[in-house]
């Protein structure tokens with residue numbers, strides 16, 4: 001198959017669904033790590049087409065959702081300073097901090113700008129030498145190379161009024177944290193294809209072996225997702241636990257080596273707090289010592305800020321697959337996309353937002369009860 005429509009073809013999708021139905025004999029819980037995959041699953045109704053033995057758990061792979069509250073509060077503190085131009089991708093502007101969001105800062109007179117590339121922020125810095133320009137660099141291994149490149153460009157061009165507020169997170173340590181939790185219910189993982197297009201698949205075999213779980217690299221179209229699910233189910237039914245690549249058109253074992261070299265030069269691995277989950281060892285990137293001059297956290301001395309989550313929000317349990325969004329008591333009541341209490345309701349990739357937008361408004365257990 002070559003064209004996008006082929007990966008959405010109803011006949012091809014039905015054939016894979018039939019194969020999954022023929023293969024599965026027992027209940028299995030599969031986690032799709034990536035929020036983009038969660039949205040594709042719900043948008044295409046795949047969760048409702050799969051046999052009842054297969055339970056999909058929506059993992060912590062939405063970068064906006066897992067950016068810790070304290071990072072949002074630091075962004076708010078920097079963006080509110082006179083003379084600062086704060087640049088961010090648009091989806092971060094509505095993410096609630098402890099008491100406001102970046103849109104509020106903008107409405108109060110802060111110079112907050114939406115950019116479509118980190119290089120746009122570098123350009124703004126070049127054009128405004130008298131202002132401090134800060135880029136909010138968040139996300140997984142997918143967005144990190146472009147952010148690293150922007151910081152490298154600023155360094156090479158001696159643009160000293162540019163800095164980055166960095167809160168990058170890494171997928172393999174998060175998978176390990178989920179697998180090592182005594183509460184985990186995950187039998188297999190659909191690994192995120194775009195992350196692996198950068199990092200390759202070489203980080204996953206030790207995890208598959210140590211925890212005896214299949215890990216299948218999967219894309220984002222309905223055919224890709226079902227092919228990944230079928231590969232997981234086949235392995236589980238046979239008692240196997242290997243890494244498989246079901247997204248070969250974009251992912252190789254080694255990944256993008258020039259991007260990996262840039263990342264290891266610009267960033268250093270640190271323990272990172274994930275929103276709603278807590279600190280996961282060696283799960284984040286911060287700027288390395290060689291690039292410290294471009295670190296906004298250091299430049300604006302916002303490291304001392306502490307933050308508290310809303311007690312009503314259960315996004316941590318949602319992000320770990322312990323709770324479905326529609327099982328949260330605030331879902332669709334106090335918490336909607338217009339009045340989000342947590343980041344999983346704000347972001348387009350967040351599981352709570354996906355459940356709200358695609359009509360999964362009532363928990364499956366309640367549906368069963370009302371049908372009796």
Ligand code: SF4
Pocket residue numbers: 312313314315316318325328329330331332335336340341342343344345352
């Ligand atoms: S529905 Fe809202 S309050 Fe509940 S977990 Fe999701 S974001 Fe948090």
